[in-house]
Amino acid sequence: MDTLTDDLCYQALKTRDARFDGRFYTAVLTTGIFCRPICPAVTPKRGNVRFYPSAEAAMANGFRPCLRCRPEAAPGSPAAAGVHTTLARAVRLVEEGALDTGSVPDLAERLGITDRYLRQLYKRHTGVTPQQHAQARRLLRARQLIVDSNLSMTEIADIAGFGSLRRFNHTLKQAYGDAPTAYRRGLRQPAGNTTRHRPDAPFKPARDDLVLFLQARPPFDSDALLAFFRARAVPGLEAVGEDYYARALHIRGQSGLMICRPRTDQPGLQVILRGPARQAILEVSARVRRLFDLDADLPTIADHLARDPMLHPVVTRHPGLRVPGCWDRFEFAMRAILGQQISVAAARTLAGRMVAGYGVALPEELVEGTGITHRFPEPEDLAGQPLSTLGLPRSRAETLARVITRFAEPGFAELDGNTLLEQLATLRGIGPWTLNYLALRGLGDPDAFPASDLGILKATAQLGGPADPKSLIHHAERWRPWRAYAAQYLWAELATHSLRQETTV
Incomplete structure (x- = not known):
């Protein structure tokens, strides 16, 4: 634990400080049980506990x-996050099931390193081997489901x-000390048509969801996230209401x-998954966590920026x-x-045309009443298409092409973040703002910072700070390693005062 x-x-354990939830786990030697720091159980004696950076390590x-x-x-708070970009990517791939169907050497090859080096990184920063992480994660995810x-x-x-x-029952009983059915909460299955008369019925759980x-x-702050997604929802692909975000997907x-x-x-x-893609629920849940930034340690970040x-x-x-x-x-x-x-409005219109023109239509019975019609096109769906017909300038269409x-090349989308950005930076039409x-x-880089963004510059000027990119970059050094959150605070502040000239999508 670094x-x-x-x-x-x-x-933190004695005070049950919620800010440390997910950052460490307490193992009690006398019971053989490990807990979160917010556990309501009686605090064990200091000499009877051991601390671990992850549930997998415990x-x-x-x-x-x-x-x-x-x-x-x-x-979720992998100990590797932010420590080593290769390991952070390895943790993500294991979380998404890379070792369920492949081996550690396969994973290492995918990362561009040796399997020995991967094991060393894993052990040093997480306390477990890749196989132990995968096995423990399988157990933890199974119990969550x-x-x-x-x-x-x-x-x-x-x-x-x-x-x-049979193997599932045996393994979980061995790990948790009881049969799986003994600790099932059991969610009620909603009746099929009881909410059909309500306007938002298509966005409520149905019988087979x-x-x-x-x-x-x-x-x-879920309201702020929904407002952000609502302003940028692509017609035909997404729908955002007062209390829901919905989208088509393909996994x-x-x-x-x-x-x-x-x-x-x-x-x-509450995540509702409808259709054949429900089999990919573990990958979906991992993506949702990143989409809504569920794992951010906001108290620590806020204290630093404040x-x-x-x-x-x-x-x-x-x-x-x-x-x-x-x-x-x-x-x-x-x-x-x-x-x-x-x-933002013009960008939504263009993206909607791309989805309608080149996306794959979803079955009507899957999306009935939602306003969602297509999934986003894959690179192969767009390759060679006359994108200028979307209403783009020729130069912008060429940049897209x-x-x-590049994304149509095998493995390009899975490159580590720095390498992917370096590759994109060589393409004409991709400048610093787009890369940032x-x-x-x-890519979810917590320290990324588009200093040339007009909205950010206007916000800092309104707050009495720098008004030009060079001065802002210098000032923002004090915000590291959370400059992405500083940017989001500045955008939010500008939007609150109805001053923002929206320049982001």
Whole structure:
């Protein structure tokens, strides 16, 4: 654990400080159980505990997850995040099931390193091997699906990669000390047509939908996120209401409809997945966490940024503000280029034309009543198409074509963030603003900062700060490593005062 000492962890444990939820886990030697720091159980004696940076590390050392505080439901916070870009990507790929069907050497080859080096990185920064991480994650995800979804045990065994229901039951009983059915909460299946008369019925759970709950690290401003997505919703692809975000998706060759609704009882989301893509729920949940920035340690970030007198009042006015992510790197690259030097509304119109013209239509029974009609086109759907017919300047259409060609190359979309940006930077029509915005939302870089953005410059000038990019870059050094969040605070502040000249998509 690079930043937290055992003594600090124990102090956080004694106070049940929610800011540390997901940052460490407490293993109790006398019980063999490990917990989140917010667990309501009696605080164990100092000499009886060990601290681990991840739930996987605790499980790899022989401890069982607590059934009361449910470590599998904690906001995800891999110890590797921000420490090493290659390892961060490896953790993401393992989270999405890379070792369910492949080996560690396969994963290492995909990352462009040796399997020995991958194991060393993993052990040094997470405390476990890649295989231990994958096995523990499978167990944790399985239990989350048992408690927080309406899937059958057979479906969960299949999705979590256990191969058979018998192996699933045996493994979970061995890991948790009880049969899976003993701790199932059991979500009620909503009646098929009881809400059909309501205007938002298509966005409520239906009988055959998969429903999953995802927690967010508090505070969580879901209203700000929905407002952000609502202003940028692409016609035919997305629909955003007062209390939901919905979109078409296509994963592992299967299409589906996803609906995210903020929870009212605690910070987090209810995720509704409709259609064949429900089999990819683990990958969907990982993408949703990034899209809604559920795992951000907002108290730490806010405390750091508030040290700047210029940002202090802004941070105070916007508690729980997140950096909205993206659903797919290629989709976001297209949207970012379409939105260069035009308004948000104009960018939405162009993206809607792209979806309608080249996206794949979804079955009517899947999207009935939602206004969603197509999934976003893949690179191969757009390659060679006359994109100037969308109403673009010729130079912008040529830039799109160049980026489409690169994303059509096998493995390009999976490159680590720095390499991908370096490759895109060589293409004509891709400038610093586009690269920084791709890093900020498309790649989830918490330190990305588009200093030349007109909205950011206007906001800092209104707050008495720098009014030109060079001075702002110098001033923003004090915001590292959270400059992306500083940018989001500045955009939010400008929007609050109706001053923002929207330049982002």
